[in-house]
Amino acid sequence: MxxxxxxxxxxxxxxxxxxxxxxxxxxxxxxxxxxxxxxxxxxxxxxxxxxxxxxxxxxxxxxxxxxxxxxxxxxxxxxxxxxxxxxxxxxxxxxxxxxxxxxxxxxxxxxxxxxxxxxxxxxxxxxxxxxxxxxxxxxxxxxxxxxxxxxxxxxxxxxxxxxxxxxxxxxxxxxxxxxxxxxxxxxxxxxxxxxxxxxxxxTPKRRTDASIISGKGLPLSSKLLTFTESVDKEEFENWVQSLPSTVYRMKGYVPVKGASKPFLFQYAYGMVNWLAEYVKMEPRLVIIGEGIDDINFGSSEGGHPNRQPLFG
The missing domain is CATH 3.40.50.300 (P-loop containing nucleotide triphosphate hydrolases)
Incomplete structure (x- = not known):
């Protein structure tokens, strides 16, 4: 890298x-x-x-x-x-x-x-x-x-x-x-x-409350998530809206059930945007924010504690 x-x-x-x-x-x-x-x-x-x-x-x-x-x-x-x-x-x-x-x-x-x-x-x-x-x-x-x-x-x-x-x-x-x-x-x-x-x-740093932010100790960081299967569009949007306010941006290619190619997905300031792609892109999503290490679709953050995360 x-x-x-x-x-x-x-x-x-x-x-x-x-x-x-x-x-x-x-x-x-x-x-x-x-x-x-x-x-x-x-x-x-x-x-x-x-x-x-x-x-x-x-x-x-x-x-x-x-x-x-x-x-x-x-x-x-x-x-x-x-x-x-x-x-x-x-x-x-x-x-x-x-x-x-x-x-x-x-x-x-x-x-x-x-x-x-x-x-x-x-x-x-x-x-x-x-x-x-x-x-x-x-x-x-x-x-x-x-x-x-x-x-x-x-x-x-x-x-x-x-x-x-x-x-x-x-x-x-x-x-x-x-x-x-x-x-x-x-x-x-x-x-x-x-x-x-x-x-x-x-060097990892700690905030004054001793909580480690983003694994690397950086207040603002990113996380790259990859998909293992297609998602339900409405369910995915509900998960996005349930995320904490410290998630500032998301963009990437999301595989949606019923679609042959992943959609270009973007999120900013609480707004989501989907755009159909005509080329099959690698299904992965970049998340930018603070304290985002534990965020995974299908985990408790998304309101589905009994599911295995679809991202790795």
Whole structure:
């Protein structure tokens, strides 16, 4: 499997700087990184910096956000990286400043290749000065800024050289209180030892209530479920609606009784959508959320405690 790291954070926070530092370190380790960059405009300003690093496989997603209308393009670009570069060890994905972490993760997880990718986590780069001045942001921008921080698996408080020691302490304490599970590292120029990132995202963490989340200890994670038999459509929808609110997204191909080919199934914000497929796809489903390890159709979560799970 190929390790995947998502770099999140607002425009100007230091994502591209962290990306370039990470690429250099991976190359020094003898690894082959590839990059997917999502730029909101039509010109690949940040991508040009990556191209200067040499023969790094690079795909770009321009004029759209990875997390909404660009999700299908994201899938196509990732598929291209996988097909064109068989020796990739690591994929680094830099999202736009407008990307919501949950939706960015959703765009990355396609049932077509989810079994080939090992998403290690979301690294959110937070501009330390912007955190102190967050009340001056518009409500919508501030909400997105806070969501990027809340869902991080590792928080980078960048540009601390612009603050006093007291302000740095205030930022660190504030970030820690808002996201109790993510380790925080203070940086200048977003310089981090990649071995530290690996160690943090490979080490199980516990919430303050001592409950382990998602097996890997990540607050936001995914689960790939595969079908062993067809399901009743209405019964499946009832199971979906019974899931906890911490299930944010589902997408994949669901084999339905009476249909010759699996349906494309998508779920978001409590809404379900079915779309007939004309090609027989691998029957599997990706679930994205918090605390989702024990979710299986046919288990007690779905209201059928006496059944064997249809997923494995």
């Amino acid at each position: 190929i390790d995947v790291y998502l770099l999140s954070g607002f425009l100007g926070s230091g994502k591209t700087s962290l990306l370039l530092h990470t690429i250099e370190q991976l190359k020094q380790q003898g690894k082959k990184p590839a990059v997917l960059m999502n730029e909101f405009g039509a010109l690949p300003f940040d991508s040009n910096a990556v191209e200067g690093e040499g023969d790094i496989p690079l795909k770009e997603l321009l004029e759209g956000c990875i997390c909404c209308t660009g999700s299908e393009k994201t899938e196509a670009q990732l598929q291209g990286l996988l097909e064109e570069n068989e020796d990739i060890d690591v994929i680094l994905i830099e999202t736009t400043g407008a990307a919501h972490p949950v939706e960015a993760l959703d765009a990355v997880y396609s049932p077509l290749f989810a079994d080939r990718l090992n998403v290690k986590g979301i690294i959110t780069i937070a501009d330390a000065k912007r955190w102190l001045e967050r009340e001056g942001l518009t409500p919508q921008i501030r909400a997105l800024f806070m969501e990027q921080i809340r869902h991080a698996h590792l928080l980078v408080a960048n540009k601390v050289d612009l603050l006093t020691e007291e302000e740095v302490a205030t930022v660190t304490m504030g970030l820690s209180n808002f996201n109790e599970t993510a380790p925080i590292i203070q940086t200048v120029g977003a310089k981090i030892d990649f071995s530290f990132i690996e160690k943090v995202l490979n």
